[in-house]
Amino acid sequence: MTPGDTRARAHIVYAHFEPRSFVAAMRDTVADSLVAQGWAVTCSDLYAERFNPVAQAQDFVERRNPGYLVYSLEQRHALEHQALAPDIAAEVERVRHADLLVLVFPVFWFSVPAILKGWIDRVFLSGLFYGGRRVYDRGGMAGKRALVVTSLGGRRHMFGPDGIHGDITSMLRPVLQGSLAYVGYEVLEPFVAYHVPYITDAERGSLLEDLHASMQALDSRATLRMPSLDCFDDELRRLQ
């Protein structure tokens, strides 16, 4: 990104181990659609970059308390003293300047792959992304949007209120609400590709066309309803 570039910025975080996977094709579709619309697009390819997902003491080159690790307190200290591990600092810079964050991953165990979970654990810094009552619509990323683009092995009928696995949005609540909305993002309705390992190439092509159309219609995409701090008191108890 060059200084003075006034384009809207999107950052994609992509987590799949197979470069020829459908999830890789979804990442390319997201990137190409955004570029065609004039966005400046960057991407963290977590597998290709061998991103380390394990939150640990070595994430801080200088410690507030070297004898006892409280991760969020060390994050705050490291922010103030430029003491973050370089890989974390680089990711934070990419994310904080992006108007749109897109997470592209396959669902593993109703959730994100570990390499992406650890990206959240390490990059969403206390003090910058959230802190105290600076959560949800008062979080550090308020005013920005986030989108989840994901694939599943299951069929659509296995999800939803009557489906064996339950509703997909509530299934993804730890990432949609507990991570993205928690730090302030306006969270768009996720794009979910079902039954991917078992469908034909034509069906996959059709899903990518749907995704392309979704990216073109991003501004009219539904957003998920999330808690607002306006409805809670100073101790985060619901106001009557």
Add this chain to the structure above:
Amino acid sequence: MTPGDTRARAHIVYAHFEPRSFVAAMRDTVADSLVAQGWAVTCSDLYAERFNPVAQAQDFVERRNPGYLVYSLEQRHALEHQALAPDIAAEVERVRHADLLVLVFPVFWFSVPAILKGWIDRVFLSGLFYGGRRVYDRGGMAGKRALVVTSLGGRRHMFGPDGIHGDITSMLRPVLQGSLAYVGYEVLEPFVAYHVPYITDAERGSLLEDLHASMQALDSRATLRMPSLDCFDDELRRLQ
């Protein structure tokens, strides 16, 4: 574990980076309570063992399809050909022989830390833990029990149907339902310690006493209601 040992077996999977943490004390309480009741107890200390949580091609010493990685298919192939990476094979042996699996971790972002997510991603093998319609009460671990023991920064009033973050059991659904119940475990009601970073030593001691009492009353602990395959047809559509 010596051959001929007829004690009931528990395996604890513990994920915290600070050896003097409250979560470490919860792990010790769980282990000590079980040993005192006559259980044989083993533990995976994921941080101490530097467990690698990233599912990847190197998890298989021989590949069914070296050109394109479908993780679950390679898991099945590796099971049949003893081709699992040694760290995975060791964890699988510990878990498959345990009557009770206990996961002990701090909640990070409404979820498990990445190092524990990756333990699930890599250890819960397709073909052994689940496969096809061998899920939920027909999963590979059917007849065994699992318990989540976890800590949170938030206060109890922030959770529940009216709480800002929503219900804790639904928050933990990816691990409770999507991982443990999915592979067949009978899932006990989780033990949740709230507000841990902010409470007194006496309050922490009291929580550990509660945990000890919970472990002594394990056989009467409530279990979570999970889907039964009896209610679904061959395509996992709900029977009318």
